[in-house]
Amino acid sequence: MSWALVGMAGTAALGLHLLGADAAGSLRSMTAALVVLAVGGSVTPTGNVSAFGLEGAAARTAVDIAPLGVGLVGALLLGFFFLRSLRSAGREIPGTELAVRAVSVLVLFLVTLGGLAWAGHDVITIDGAGLGLDRVPGNDLPGGIADRLPGELGGLLPDRISDLVDAKATVGFSVDTGTSLVSGAAWAAGVLAIALLASRGTPLPRGWDAVHRVLRPASSALVAVLVMAVAAGLAAAGYAAAGDERPGRVLGAALLGAPNGVWLALPLGLFVPWQGRATGALVEVLPSPVDALLSGGDERPLSVGRLAELDGRVWLLVVAVLVMMLYAGVLAAVRTPREDLSRPGYAGQCAVALGTVTGLGLPLLVWWAGVSADASVSVLGFDAIGAGLVLSGNVPLALLLGVGWGAAAGAAGALLACAAGAEGSRAARLALPDGEGDRTYPDLAYVPGPYRPSPSYRPGGAADGTNPYLRPVREVGDAGRVGPGTPGRAGAAAPPSPEEGPPPPGVPGRGRK
Incomplete structure (x- = not known):
């Protein structure tokens, strides 16, 4: 579960860095907010703009878009590690055990998501003086542009530029923790359900043969x-x-x-x-x-x-x-x-x-x-x-x-x-x-x-000479050859025939006297 959130955070941070978003605000806060958005959470941007001496100007923003690249990485990692923990259960797994495992993963996921929701807050302030407008000579536009403007517009513009120098704009965002936790729980439960349905090698409770x-x-x-x-x-x-x-x-x-x-x-x-x-x-x-x-x-x-x-x-x-x-x-x-x-x-x-x-x-x-x-x-x-x-x-x-x-x-x-x-x-x-x-x-x-017996692990038959037990037993000759076609020592006694029975005790190769 932790690897899923680590993968999501890494993907979000890398994407924001490549986009250059870390130059405008805290990468940590934006990464946390993006992970919350990826699991269906809610991020509410807020703003307050004060410019030209006017107070109460508000930034109205509403965002409802999930970065599915971050969510896909988290879903793949979450499903992989959850399914890997089930493969040792055998052909079937009790339904109660499966439910306990899934609930434990959801609880841990929500605890970590709550920490990200707490960290997903930031405020970005844009200062008009930082734009370099305070360095305009006489607060006038370069090239005497204001003098060539018709009517009162030319006289008002330099004064408005001096007001713009004092302009302040704060744009921030905050995570709605309650909504985000509910959406995160639904997202994680959906990911686990899809992973169980799509994994062909993971056991399920008894009676789910049609699903398999x-x-x-x-x-x-x-x-x-x-x-x-x-x-x-x-x-x-x-x-x-x-x-x-x-x-x-x-x-x-x-x-x-x-x-x-x-x-x-x-x-x-x-x-x-x-x-x-x-x-x-x-x-x-x-x-x-x-x-x-x-x-x-x-x-x-x-x-x-x-x-x-x-x-x-x-x-x-x-x-x-x-x-x-x-x-x-x-x-x-x-x-x-x-x-x-x-x-x-x-x-x-x-x-x-x-x-x-x-x-x-x-x-x-x-x-x-x-x-x-x-x-x-x-x-x-x-x-x-x-x-x-x-x-x-x-x-x-x-x-x-x-x-x-x-x-x-x-x-x-x-x-x-x-x-x-x-x-x-x-x-x-x-x-x-x-x-x-x-x-x-x-x-x-x-x-x-x-029932069909397994094939032997070595070639069978007497023709290739690989299995001595499959060769016919030869009778003892004068030269002392005994056994199943294998050379024996000279003078060795032949094995008794079935009619004679086993040899009596005594010296090997000699009968009892």
Whole structure:
């Protein structure tokens, strides 16, 4: 559990440093706040601006965005160490023991998260004198610009510059501890549930055989494909950073937000509709042609069709996502044991499994990848600076499309695996019936059916001369050769025949006199 939070903090700190955010405030506080945001916590920015002699100007800011790059690192580490502690439990684990282990992990996680919530507070002060305006001669603009301004504006401007020198702006942020702890508990519980569902080698309580055989192969396939897509996004970001003037900013943004962009594109490629708007400086962070479609103050629909009207290459996203889903179907099929099902029945089973898992996972991706960020500085009711980005997907439609696409991919993948003869070839030991798959050598001794003895470890037969016990016994000759075809000493007595019985006690080789 501690390694998960260490990994999250390290990822957040590295991303903020690459972005240059540590130049504006405390890296420790920003890292703690970012980790809290990654697990679904709440960070409330606050501000107070005093400028031009006006008091009471407030900074209104609302942020609801999770850096999924930080959350993904924590989820992978938390799931890995939790599952590793369960592998020694055997084929089954009691439900009470599993619950106790999970609750203990949640308690420790929340205790540590509470410490991060306490540390995630900071205030940044911007001093007008630090901008160098106090060094303007006579508080006038250079080049006598004020003298050339019309009317009273030229006379008022120098005085206002002197007021700007005394301007103070404090912008801070604080973590809502109660909300963050509740969201963190839900996040950690969800991570443990997904890890248990996707891990094919971890024991479960008795009676969960259907989960081993049906749901776990499909879940592990979908999770593997999602992680692979994020890795591809990071690779693309590395390629883009190599030709950028500021590669650190590109890598920092990818480290923190690559899953945000990838997991937004996947539902979009499966035709899940989105709604969004972007204003101010946040328009620049959107890729083309999304920035052109969402720029403006009103909310607009975001879909593959509308993006393709601006750039026809967007259809390649649909092709890539469909190939990814087909790969998930094939991967699920090779991990699902076929048992005694016919080919259509096996394809139907894989379709139901992957359709169920995708129907639950796609709405979760849409909810996680949603963005809501608005910031403005208001002076006497007038917005001087404004920036905003809102993206939200249709969760109910994502559920329906997830079931449909998952079922189609599961059936197609199963048929391809059957055509290649690879169905069930990578099934985990726990997905097989009791006793089957517990031992891996030799295979013939442990297949279903009557008992079959294991093959010998050395070649058999008398022809190769490797096993003397399989050679016929020869009779004693005049030269004193005895035994099963092996040379003996001269004069050695032959072994008694079955009719004579064992030799009497006395000198070896001589009968009793």
